[in-house]
Amino acid sequence: MTVAVAVSGGRDSLMALALLRRPERDLVAVHAQLADATPPEVLDGLRENCRVLDVPFQVLDLRSRFEELVIAPYVQSYLEGRTPNPCVWCNARIKFGLLLDAVREQGARTLATGHYARLIHTGHGPALWRGADPAKDQSYFLALLTPAQLARAVFPLADRRKQDVLPELERLGLAPPLPGESQEVCFIPDDYRDFLARRLTDRLLADFAPPGSIVLEDERTVGEHKGLWRYTIGQRKGLDVAWSEPLYVLRKDVTANRLVVGERTRLLSNACRLKSINFLVPPTAWPQDLRLQTRYRQRPESARLASPQETHSSPSETLTLTYPKTCEPTAPGQIGVIYSDEGQVLAGGVISS
Incomplete structure (x- = not known):
């Protein structure tokens, strides 16, 4: 049985690969290019680690589909007044969607990742549980995987703690080419508002994200917002509204292009x-x-x-x-x-x- 292991270049996926290596098990390491082309030095580092582990390594270019299935919906959600979570959709649509399909076509039966979560296979199907490390548990990001997807998933770090991974890799002679912690949203290197501003053309900004009124619940106007996509529910800072009490974003009225604000008690x-x-x-x-x-x-x-x-x-x-x-x-x-x-x-x- 061949197990494909998704390796990003970080320590967690490299640890997952090392934990699965057994003489009786066929492994293949797969790196998916998603938002951008992976830097050559990262690919070289992955190849070297796979050479040390004696595991085949391949690269799949999923950038166009990642744009279609993750980035574009992310931008559209903000234009429609929502606050999306792209990491959850990446797991469901890309890692355990397109990537899982691709490795299965090549003969792999399952796909392993470096997520900190636990799977227990029962007579009623796979059961998803929190991982052993409460500070790093990532079951939240996997909750939209279907039972069919979970049946093909492997999470070798279920019983591991994050703090022990790097010392263990060093003991094995492995060096992750991306030694730092991965950023929360892989395709946004800075503030999400700056990313959206770069993505939105002047026409889109004028048609779908123009400035508008900031109002209280009684419809009194207290200021002007810079585009609803720049705000999220519960936000207090950056409203630029002078008021006797701190004001928070209560909701976004997309139809009227109004940002509704109020005191914190109205937020609960x-x-x-x-x-x-x-x-x-x-x-x-x-x-x-x-x-x-x-x-x-x-x-x-x-x-x-x-x-x-x-x-x-x-x-x-x-x-x-x-x-x-x-x-x-x-x-x-x-x-x-x-x-x-x-x-x-x-x-x-x-x-x-």
Whole structure:
């Protein structure tokens, strides 16, 4: 059985490759070029590490499809007033989409990555769980993978801790060509607003992202925004509005091109609505008490299904979860992941409100 290992040039994917190397196992290391052409020195470093491990190495150019399936939708989401999470879609559409398809066509049965997450294969299919390192767990970014995709996935770093990876690589004589930490969004080297400004033409800015009014909930105008795409829900800094109390972005009225702001108490919510649900566990098997995580660097909140009877009888494309106490909301377009108390991923979906 051949296992393909996606290697980016960083320490985690290189550690995954080293952990899987066994005399009885056929491995192939695959590097996907995504946003830009990979620098020659990074490719040379990957080839050298694969030579040390005696593993074949190949490069796949997925730049045009990455633009089509990740970058373009990312830009469009901002123009439509949402705040997307491109890393989640990259995993679902590129790594365990196009890349998995490509290596399977070449004879590989599974694709391994350097994600810190755990898979347990059961008689009911693969179960996705949090990884052992609570500071690095990446199950959140994998929550939109389908059961069919997870059945072909391998996560060798499930039981590893991030702090131990580099010393272990040094012991093995391996040097990652990208030794630093990867940036959160691989195709944005700076602030996302600067990236969007470079991508948007003058015509797009005029037609879809013009300046407009900043208003209170009672419709009083208190300032002018520079384009709704420059703001996100909960933002306080950068509004340039003088007011007696700090003001926060409450919502974006795309139809009227207005940014609605208010005091922090108006920002809090006791519910979250998800759409486009990817169920990894049937809702009929869910516990009553759930954990909902709506940001990667967020402690999950206690939550319950708003209508458990209806949902359990017929899983739908939308779910509403309620919190026992009010919480700061996450912007529409972000990802909400539902966990059990023990850390199993039950479902993931796109936050709609």
